[in-house]
Amino acid sequence: MDMIDGKPAVSVPPNGNPQISGWAACVNASSTPADINILIDKDPVAATKISFSRPDVAKAYGRPDFEKSGWKVLVPTAGIKAGDHELTARVTCSGGEKGVLPSFRLLVSGQ
Numbered sequence: 847m848d849m850i851d852g853k854p855a856v857s858v859p860p861n862g863n864p865q866i867s868g869w870a871a872c873v874n875a876s877s878t879p880a881d882i883n884i885l886i887d888k889d890p891v892a893a894t895k896i897s898f899s900r901p902d903v904a905k906a907y908g909r910p911d912f913e914k915s916g917w918k919v920l921v922p923t924a925g926i927k928a929g930d931h932e933l934t935a936r937v938t939c940s941g942g943e944k945g946v947l948p949s950f951r952l953l954v955s956g957q
Contacts (some may be wrong), residue, residue, distance in 0.1 A: 855951035858923050862954075867918035868947060869900045870937040875911045877941030882917050885934045886926055886952060894919035921952075928956040 858864050870879040884892040894917050904913040921933070933952040937945050 855953065857953040857955050859955055860926065860928065861924045863920040863922055864952075865918055865920050866933070866935075866950075867916065868935060869903045869912075869915040870896065870917060870935070870945075870947065871903065871907075871909070871912040871915045872937075872939035872941065872943055874939070874941050874943065875909070877939040877943060879915070879917075879937050880940045881938040882919075883936045883938075884919055884921055885936060886921070886923075886931050888932070888934070890936075891926075892919050892921050923952075923954050926954050928954050 856864055866884065870882055872878060879896050882894045883890050884894070896914055896917050898916040898918070899913055900916040901913055903915050904910050931952040931954060932949045934949040935947040937947065
């Protein structure tokens with residue numbers, strides 16, 4: 847994930863919906879990211895698909911097939927207890943490969 851409201855960690859109200867974004871690509875050029883699931887403390891809370899271009903990623907890795915790798919999603923925090931949580935993205939590629947992106951810190955403020 848690249849950011850959580852533009853920061854590596856964010857404090858949100860209990861019913862907030864921070865937007866997070868990032869990129870995902872598959873090692874095998876014939877496989878594409880099929881599902882991106884967002885997890886809070888290892889529990890799925892949202893899902894998204896690749897939805898925009900990331901020429902910076904394609905250039906950085908020298909892989910033109912990585913250009914269409916960007917994603918973003920609103921993450922609902924309703925029902926999440928106040929405190930510090932782990933926010934992660936899990937990617938499944940069309941060829942069956944799976945990966946977990948590095949996690950971020952999500953701090954849900956008290957009521």
